[in-house]
Amino acid sequence: MDDIKAIDINNWPTQIEGLNYDYNKYQEWRQMAATTFKPFFPTGRFPFTPEERKEFLARMPFMAGTVFCPYESTAALVQAMDKVGYDIVCLCALRMWSYRNTYELIVDYKEDFIYDRMKEAPGRIIGVAGYSPNHIPESIDWIRNAVQNWGFQMVFAHPITFGLAVNDKKMYPLYGLCNELKIAVSMQVGHSAEPLPSWVGHPMLIDEVVMDFPDLKINLSHTGYPWRTEWADMLWKHPNVYGDIAAYMPSGLDKETLDFINSGVGREKVMWGSNGFGLARGKMEIMKMEGWKPQTKANLLRNNAIKFLGLDLPLYKPPKEAK
Numbered sequence: 039m040d041d042i043k044a045i046d047i048n049n050w051p052t053q054i055e056g057l058n059y060d061y062n063k064y065q066e067w068r069q070m071a072a073t074t075f076k077p078f079f080p081t082g083r084f085p086f087t088p089e090e091r092k093e094f095l096a097r098m099p100f101m102a103g104t105v106f107c108p109y110e111s112t113a114a115l116v117q118a119m120d121k122v123g124y125d126i127v128c129l130c131a132l133r134m135w136s137y138r139n140t141y142e143l144i145v146d147y148k149e150d151f152i153y154d155r156m157k158e159a160p161g162r163i164i165g166v167a168g169y170s171p172n173h174i175p176e177s178i179d180w181i182r183n184a185v186q187n188w189g190f191q192m193v194f195a196h197p198i199t200f201g202l203a204v205n206d207k208k209m210y211p212l213y214g215l216c217n218e219l220k221i222a223v224s225m226q227v228g229h230s231a232e233p234l235p236s237w238v239g240h241p242m243l244i245d246e247v248v249m250d251f252p253d254l255k256i257n258l259s260h261t262g263y264p265w266r267t268e269w270a271d272m273l274w275k276h277p278n279v280y281g282d283i284a285a286y287m288p289s290g291l292d293k294e295t296l297d298f299i300n301s302g303v304g305r306e307k308v309m310w311g312s313n314g315f316g317l318a319r320g321k322m323e324i325m326k327m328e329g330w331k332p333q334t335k336a337n338l339l340r341n342n343a344i345k346f347l348g349l350d351l352p353l354y355k356p357p358k359e360a361k
Contacts, residue, residue, distance in 0.1 A: 042336055042354050043125035044321050045343035048194075048224065048259055048284035048311025051129045051147050052105040054115055054155060060086050064144040066136060066232045074231040078106075105314030112158040119162065122318045125340070125351070128311075129155060130194035130224075131168030131184075137201050137234050143170065144199075149184040156189070164347070165190035166224070171200050171208035178215055185219050191347055194259075195225040203238040205246040213247060217254045222346060224257035224282075229264060231285075241269040248276045255346055259311065260285045261295060270298045273307040280346045283338075284311030288323040296327075305334045309342045332356035 052059050061067035061084035071079040078098065079085075084106060085094035091107050101107050109115040119127060129152045134145035152165045167184040169177045184190035193216055197209055204225060216223045227244070229236040241262040248256065258281045262269025273281050283291065283299070291299075298304040312320055324335055336354045344351050 041123070042325070042339050043123055044310065044317075044339040045125055045349075046127040046312045046317065047257065047282050047309045047343050047346070048313055049127050049129055050105050050132060050314045051152050051155065053103075053108050053127070053129065053314050054112055055108050055110050057147065057151060059145075059147075060084075062086060064136065065139050066134075066144055066234060070232045100316065100319065102316075103318075104316045112155045112163075116159050116162055118317060122321060124317055124321075126162060126164055126343075126349075127317075128164045128166050128192065130166040130192075132194060132196060133168045133170040134196050134199040134234075135170070135172060135201075137199060149180055149188070149190065152190075153184070153188045164192070166192045166194045169193055169195040169212045171195075171197060171202055171206070171212075174208065174211050178211060181212075181215060182219070185221055190221075192222045192224055192257075195223065197225060198227075198230050198236065198239040199232070199234045201235045201238060203240070203243045205243045206238075209247075210250075213251050213254060217251050222255040222257060222348075224259050226260045227258045227265075227269065228260050228262040239265075241265055241272050244272055244276075244279065248272075248279060252278070254278060255280070257282055257309070257346060260313075261291070266292070266295050266298075270295075270304065274303045280307050280309060280342060282309040282311040284313040285315070287315070287320055288327055296330075299338060300330045300334045305331070305337050307342065308338055309346065310338050332359065 071084055072082045085091040095102055095107055103109055103118055131147045131149045132145050133143055136142055136144045149167050156163045156165050167181040167190045181193055197204055202208055227241040228239045241258050255278045258269055261283050269281055272279050299308045333356055336356050341353045
């Protein structure tokens with residue numbers, strides 16, 4: 039199993055130095071550091087200065103190579119990919135909105151930064167454009183340019199931070215454009231770990247979208263928690279709906295979700311995404327998962343992403359199990 043070349047379906051450009059994004063600037067992130075992410079950030083701050091990162095890594099060395107302590111260059115990321123065994127990492131131009139505080143984009147990763155990283159590592163980074171339902175004409179322009187001129191292959195949306203459900207009318211321009219361009223769309227469903235809306239994140243709301251766009255490939259990212267059964271139902275029900283476990287290590291998932299991933303349906307529909315939390319640990323946990331079929335591990339790490347994105351890459355076929 040060590041020779042599975044993984045595909046990370048959900049990562050961020052802050053995985054590489056250069057954006058200088060300071061999570062501590064926004065109240066949403068500061069509150070998260072003091073609540074849902076407190077075990078990682080006992081000081082109540084995200085490490086940002088060189089001194090903070092040095093102290094942080096002294097306590098938690100496994101956080102090296104994450105979005106909190108990123109790689110110094112694209113070359114360093116690729117070197118880590120080669121060491122751990124990754125073929126491709128998808129970098130997403132995330133847009134997130136401050137729903138109650140500053141009423142602005144608190145995350146606005148740009149496509150051109152990702153494109154520059156793609157040029158530095160041809161064939162190893164897939165560009166994923168972003169979408170802001172508060173800037174629809176601009177979003178359409180930057181997505182069309184990224185896909186048609188720069189070779190981006192997917193769009194990532196985060197509607198819940200805007201207080202919108204996936205079937206909101208402000209999301210439909212995105213679905214129509216992706217359907218026209220014949221590219222996939224990925225979006226976070228489930229709760230928000232930040233103090234942002236969760237009630238709009240119910241995964242079953244994708245039903246309406248799928249019936250309107252039956253040929254559009256859709257990834258329901260982040261497991262749909264706490265509606266994981268409903269998330270699994272959407273993957274089972276709709277041929278072009280996939281899901282990923284980004285933001286969760288396998289060891290942090292409940293037994294029902296783990297059993298679904300290893301089931302006949304889940305094995306064909308669930309993908310791995312690091313969410314910028316490190317390439318090595320998640321892959322290691324998947325490969326060591328007891329009770330999972332080898333085909334489950336191969337599909338989760340690689341094959342399902344190839345099918346979802348329509349990549350011209352070979353599928354991994356596990357060796358036959360000894361009888």
